Each structure stands twice: as C-alpha cells, then as structure tokens.
Amino acid sequence: xxxxxxxxxxxxxxxxxxxxxxxxxxxxxxxxxxxxxxxxxxxxxxxxxxxxxxxxxxxxxxxxxxxx
Numbered sequence: 001x002x003x004x005x006x007x008x009x010x011x012x013x014x015x016x017x018x019x020x021x022x023x024x025x026x027x028x029x030x031x032x033x034x035x036x037x038x039x040x041x042x043x044x045x046x047x048x049x050x051x052x053x054x055x056x057x058x059x060x061x062x063x064x065x066x067x068x
Contacts, residue, residue, distance in 0.1 A: 005042030010065055012040040014058045028057035 001009075015025050022040070026033040030053055038044045039054075046054075055062045 002042065004045065007046065007065065008040040008042040010067070011036075011054060011058075014060060014065070015040075018058060020058075025054075025057055029053040 011025075015022070018025075020028070022036045023033045026036040029036075029050070031039075031050060035044070039046055039050075051062060051065060055065055058065075
C-alpha cells in the first residue's frame with residue numbers, strides 16, 4: 001500500500017468516526033464532492049492546502065491524518 005492509499009484510508013476512517021458523509025466532508029473542506037472519493041481511494045496526490053482543509057474539517061491536527 002502506498003502513501004496515497006494510506007492517507008486515503010485514514011481520511012475515510014476519520015470521516016466515518018465523525019459520522020460525516022463524503023459530501024458533507026467535501027463541503028466542510030471546500031473541495032469538490034467528486035474529488036473526495038478519489039482521495040479516499042488513493043487515486044490523487046493531495047496538495048498541502050487540501051491536507052490542511054481536511055484536517056480542519058475533521059477537527060484534527062495535520063499529523064493525525066498520517067497516524068496509523
């Protein structure tokens with residue numbers, strides 16, 4: 001499993017823990033609703049800006065997005 005897949009799995013795990021749909025998290029993180037599933041599947045390289053917005057939307061620290 002590469003880093004994109006690990007990151008995507010972590011986003012999905014945290015999203016589900018918070019009880020958020022993909023659409024709701026996409027709205028909170030200000031990303032297109034079609035973009036989030038590609039992140040969760042590990043199909044996209046994510047910019048640091050998107051990483052920061054995802055962390056804020058999930059109410060976690062950036063480092064928490066990379067913890068296993």
